[in-house]
Amino acid sequence: MTIADTxxxxxxxxxxxxxxxxxxxxxxxxxxxxxxMREHAPDCRRAAEWIANALTEAGLEHAxxxxxxxxxxxxxxxxHAPDAPTVLVYAHYDVQPVDPVDLWTSPPFEPVVVxxxxxxxxxxxxxxxxxxxxxxxxALLATRGSLPINVKYIFEGEEESxxxxxxxxxxxxxxxxxxxxxxxxxxxxxEGNLPAITIGLRGIMYAQIDVIxxxxxxxxxxxxxxxxxxxxxxxxxxxxxxxxxxxxxxxGFYDAVRALSEDDRAHIAELPxxxxxxxxxxxxxxxxxxxxxxxxxxxxARPTLDVNxxxxxxxxxxxxxxxxxxAHAKVSCRLVPDQDPATIFNAFRDYVAEVAPPGVTTRxxxxxGGSPSLTQVHHPATQAVSRAxxxxxxxxxxxVREGGSIPICxxxxxxxxxxxxxxxxxxxxSHAHAPNEWMDLNxxxxxxxxxxxxxDEIAVMER
Amino acid sequence: MTIADTxxxxxxxxxxxxxxxxxxxxxxxxxxxxxxMREHAPDCRRAAEWIANALTEAGLEHAxxxxxxxxxxxxxxxxHAPDAPTVLVYAHYDVQPVDPVDLWTSPPFEPVVVxxxxxxxxxxxxxxxxxxxxxxxxALLATRGSLPINVKYIFEGEEESxxxxxxxxxxxxxxxxxxxxxxxxxxxxxEGNLPAITIGLRGIMYAQIDVIxxxxxxxxxxxxxxxxxxxxxxxxxxxxxxxxxxxxxxxGFYDAVRALSEDDRAHIAELPxxxxxxxxxxxxxxxxxxxxxxxxxxxxARPTLDVNxxxxxxxxxxxxxxxxxxAHAKVSCRLVPDQDPATIFNAFRDYVAEVAPPGVTTRxxxxxGGSPSLTQVHHPATQAVSRAxxxxxxxxxxxVREGGSIPICxxxxxxxxxxxxxxxxxxxxSHAHAPNEWMDLNxxxxxxxxxxxxxDEIAVMER
Numbered sequence: 024m025t026i027a028d029t030x031x032x033x034x035x036x037x038x039x040x041x042x043x044x045x046x047x048x049x050x051x052x053x054x055x056x057x058x059x060m061r062e063h064a065p066d067c068r069r070a071a072e073w074i075a076n077a078l079t080e081a082g083l084e085h086a087x088x089x090x091x092x093x094x095x096x097x098x099x100x101x102x103h104a105p106d107a108p109t110v111l112v113y114a115h116y117d118v119q120p121v122d123p124v125d126l127w128t129s130p131p132f133e134p135v136v137v138x139x140x141x142x143x144x145x146x147x148x149x150x151x152x153x154x155x156x157x158x159x160x161x162a163l164l165a166t167r168g169s170l171p172i173n174v175k176y177i178f179e180g181e182e183e184s185x186x187x188x189x190x191x192x193x194x195x196x197x198x199x200x201x202x203x204x205x206x207x208x209x210x211x212x213x214e215g216n217l218p219a220i221t222i223g224l225r226g227i228m229y230a231q232i233d234v235i236x237x238x239x240x241x242x243x244x245x246x247x248x249x250x251x252x253x254x255x256x257x258x259x260x261x262x263x264x265x266x267x268x269x270x271x272x273x274x275g276f277y278d279a280v281r282a283l284s285e286d287d288r289a290h291i292a293e294l295p296x297x298x299x300x301x302x303x304x305x306x307x308x309x310x311x312x313x314x315x316x317x318x319x320x321x322x323x324a325r326p327t328l329d330v331n332x333x334x335x336x337x338x339x340x341x342x343x344x345x346x347x348x349x350a351h352a353k354v355s356c357r358l359v360p361d362q363d364p365a366t367i368f369n370a371f372r373d374y375v376a377e378v379a380p381p382g383v384t385t386r387x388x389x390x391x392g393g394s395p396s397l398t399q400v401h402h403p404a405t406q407a408v409s410r411a412x413x414x415x416x417x418x419x420x421x422x423v424r425e426g427g428s429i430p431i432c433x434x435x436x437x438x439x440x441x442x443x444x445x446x447x448x449x450x451x452x453s454h455a456h457a458p459n460e461w462m463d464l465n466x467x468x469x470x471x472x473x474x475x476x477x478x479d480e481i482a483v484m485e486r
Numbered sequence: 487m488t489i490a491d492t493x494x495x496x497x498x499x500x501x502x503x504x505x506x507x508x509x510x511x512x513x514x515x516x517x518x519x520x521x522x523m524r525e526h527a528p529d530c531r532r533a534a535e536w537i538a539n540a541l542t543e544a545g546l547e548h549a550x551x552x553x554x555x556x557x558x559x560x561x562x563x564x565x566h567a568p569d570a571p572t573v574l575v576y577a578h579y580d581v582q583p584v585d586p587v588d589l590w591t592s593p594p595f596e597p598v599v600v601x602x603x604x605x606x607x608x609x610x611x612x613x614x615x616x617x618x619x620x621x622x623x624x625a626l627l628a629t630r631g632s633l634p635i636n637v638k639y640i641f642e643g644e645e646e647s648x649x650x651x652x653x654x655x656x657x658x659x660x661x662x663x664x665x666x667x668x669x670x671x672x673x674x675x676x677e678g679n680l681p682a683i684t685i686g687l688r689g690i691m692y693a694q695i696d697v698i699x700x701x702x703x704x705x706x707x708x709x710x711x712x713x714x715x716x717x718x719x720x721x722x723x724x725x726x727x728x729x730x731x732x733x734x735x736x737x738g739f740y741d742a743v744r745a746l747s748e749d750d751r752a753h754i755a756e757l758p759x760x761x762x763x764x765x766x767x768x769x770x771x772x773x774x775x776x777x778x779x780x781x782x783x784x785x786x787a788r789p790t791l792d793v794n795x796x797x798x799x800x801x802x803x804x805x806x807x808x809x810x811x812x813a814h815a816k817v818s819c820r821l822v823p824d825q826d827p828a829t830i831f832n833a834f835r836d837y838v839a840e841v842a843p844p845g846v847t848t849r850x851x852x853x854x855g856g857s858p859s860l861t862q863v864h865h866p867a868t869q870a871v872s873r874a875x876x877x878x879x880x881x882x883x884x885x886v887r888e889g890g891s892i893p894i895c896x897x898x899x900x901x902x903x904x905x906x907x908x909x910x911x912x913x914x915x916s917h918a919h920a921p922n923e924w925m926d927l928n929x930x931x932x933x934x935x936x937x938x939x940x941x942d943e944i945a946v947m948e949r
Contacts, residue, residue, distance in 0.1 A: 120806050122806070245890055249784055250775075252792045255792065305709065306700050312712055327710040329710045333801075345920060351801075426707045
């Protein structure tokens with residue numbers, strides 16, 4: 024058979040099995056595998072078992088639900104291409120919480136298909152990639168009887184809750200996971216749904232600030248003017264973290280930041296996205312951020328700080344006249360090379376202690392972190408994935424530095440000594456981490472085809 | 487009968503009926519009459535009907551559940567002392583919300599008695615005063631067949647939700663409510679449970695700030711550094727409201743504040759409460775407030791500003807990496823003579839608009855207000871209540887400017903042209919508006935006796 028023949032057979036197989044794939048998609052989305060909430064631990068395990076079974080049914084081997092001490096990691100492989108490269112595939116089956124649930128137009132774990140979209144928590148982040156990898160392998164094995172390369176799959180269950188157990192597991196499984204390149208599938212396309220390969224990811228430092236006043240709420244009449252108000256104090260602390268110029272005021276915060284070269288800036292400036300168009304897409308009155316950098320630079324190549332949640336006191340309808348007993352905020356920083364999450368947390372904690380008003384007790388807790396990463400555009404595997412995308416979409420992909428974090432990226436380099444290529448197919452406005460997360464079903468289908476083509480391209484790449 | 491005889495008969499009657507009073511207390515506390523929450527409107531009505539019935543059973547007349555357009559006002563009277571003064575009694579039967587309900591040691595509307603305390607929402611604020619007035623009248627009528635004065639009762643159902651319908655109702659009922667003095671029972675004793683008469687109350691201006699970014703939460707990776715974060719923006723606004731010196735930075739905020747005279751300050755300084763002892767009682771590491779004033783001055787005689795609640799984004803366990811779509815805060819100011827709530831709200835709204843960061847939409851909504859008030863220490867009715875307290879407790883009461891607000895106080899002056907005396911019996915650490923609100927049952931019992939004595943004293947006061 025010629026390459027064109029095998030491609031046609033593959034396409035025909037994918038077309039014939041579209042409905043069965045949808046049944047699987049719906050089944051996996053119905054499992055509420057929220058890794059960050061203890062009560063969903065059984066659901067995470069159920070998702071892992073579902074995936075292990077699907078891997079076996081697809082014709083992959085050694086499928087195993089591996090214990091990690093936390094939510095399990097699913098492993099499987101296919102290792103019958105002795106002279107071909109070995110790829111280690113990574114995606115994750117756990118999902119973000121669903122709050123605020125009342126903003127969902129349908130229940131987050133009851134997926135609905137509307138036109139070309141499937142709506143559910145996890146539909147784009149990141150169950151679609153788990154399924155696309157299984158479907159690509161299934162289609163190749165069904166139409167050719169083999170894969171062109173060796174593939175090892177690991178599907179994690181703690182990506183949305185700081186991947187606590189991944190590093191020790193990678194250390195422990197280093198031999199079993201030996202490969203030539205890691206393909207991480209947890210990313211997506213550029214604005215306008217333009218095919219893209221993510222070459223940069225920001226790191227993250229996630230913390231919680233707790234400001235404690237009293238054991239119980241106080242009457243704001245009886246005590247207003249006498250005690251520090253924990254909610255006011257929290258606002259004072261948060262306001263001190265960032266200036267009106269968008270610069271983070273934590274001493275030392277920018278010390279390790281690798282400056283953008285003229286080349287970097289020129290490359291970013293070339294991305295086909297107008298600021299005004301971008302602003303309109305987001306739906307905000309104004310793009311805001313650090314002075315001296317363009318929105319595209321700020322989004323992928325500069326660090327930032329955001330409150331992810333804030334709460335304290337009375338949040339109901341009407342009025343309640345209290346001084347809250349305590350107030351809380353979740354705050355995270357996105358980090359760029361070469362910022363270190365632990366160093367940034369220490370600086371953050373010390374600065375919060377410095378700016379915290381007297382009269383209340385302020386605590387800072389580390390909730391997780393991950394290092395930033397930049398991958399090699401010129402690596403043969405990156406170029407192979409690029410060719411696969413071009414074959415599917417008829418145009419070369421963009422190379423983009425994204426603002427998000429896949430904290431575990433750096434582990435594949437530091438622990439397994441593997442180059443990393445990010446291959447993902449999610450449209451950019453997917454509402455990941457938000458209500459009404461959705462996935463473009465066309466991207467899912469073309470994604471499967473692209474994975475199969477990427478394996479073919481990697482099979483013949485320079486080594 | 488001599489006065490001593492009538493007093494002894496009254497005391498004997500009260501002693502004999504203690505258990506029946508407790509049954510009534512428990513019954514009224516079991517009605518969750520939260521006026522600020524729509525779903526509790528039927529409960530407010532139920533409480534009003536319960537009270538009207540209790541008034542009639544006590545021997546009072548013309549008991550009526552009066553429609554107001556909101557929660558009803560209960561009216562009753564006893565007008566058979568033609569040459570004696572007429573007192574208009576006010577208390578309220580509605581209660582604060584119960585959030586955070588998980589901090590209550592028992593369900594807020596399932597009252598429990600532990601030793602000398604009764605624990606339930608509304609036990610001290612303000613159902614105890616409704617019940618004490620009914621019990622005092624019942625005891626006088628039962629032991630003497632008459633009251634020494636004419637009394638008109640109004641028990642409101644919207645005090646905790648800004649008394650929206652009280653003013654028009656007072657206007658409309660001006661003739662029926664004609665009296666010589668208003669007795670408002672919604673206050674309490676001084677620190678250390680020392681008998682006191684409140685002579686000053688702060689006013690209040692209550693508002694909500696809403697900061698809106700986008701329709702849905704954004705991924706903090708994809709958009710961090712590009713858009714203003716509504717929670718960060720809210721913190722910036724709140725931090726701008728008050729300086730580290732405790733001074734409110736809203737332009738014009740202090741313009742109308744009546745300065746404290748040397749006499750005022752000397753009088754406040756004489757109150758028997760040590761700052762350090764006060765701090766320990768509250769349980770905070772430090773007393774904090776406006777520079778240049780003592781804690782006792784700040785608490786009753788100076789205005790202040792407090793966040794009563796703040797919320798936005800992810801408030802659950804663990805981490806969720808979002809930029810909240812919106813963030814909110816409830817903020818209130820306690821006001822002193824001669825600050826006007828409407829003027830202060832306008833200044834507040836304008837200042838928030840001025841300090842709100844660009845890139846988000848900020849709205850400010852007025853949730854209610856009330857004027858500050860100062861009553862006349864030397865009024866014969868104030869002195870009559872003072873003698874009643876002294877007769878019960880063996881010492882003259884303290885005259886205190888309290889930090890709380892009873893916004894309707896000023897209506898009795900402006901609409902009904904009545905002098906106001908605040909007669910209340912709640913211990914100062916009652917957890918009003920907080921979890922585990924409680925009432926000292928000894929204060930309840932001595933309160934009933936004091937009301938009866940106050941009527942006797944008012945009967946013979948100079949006019």
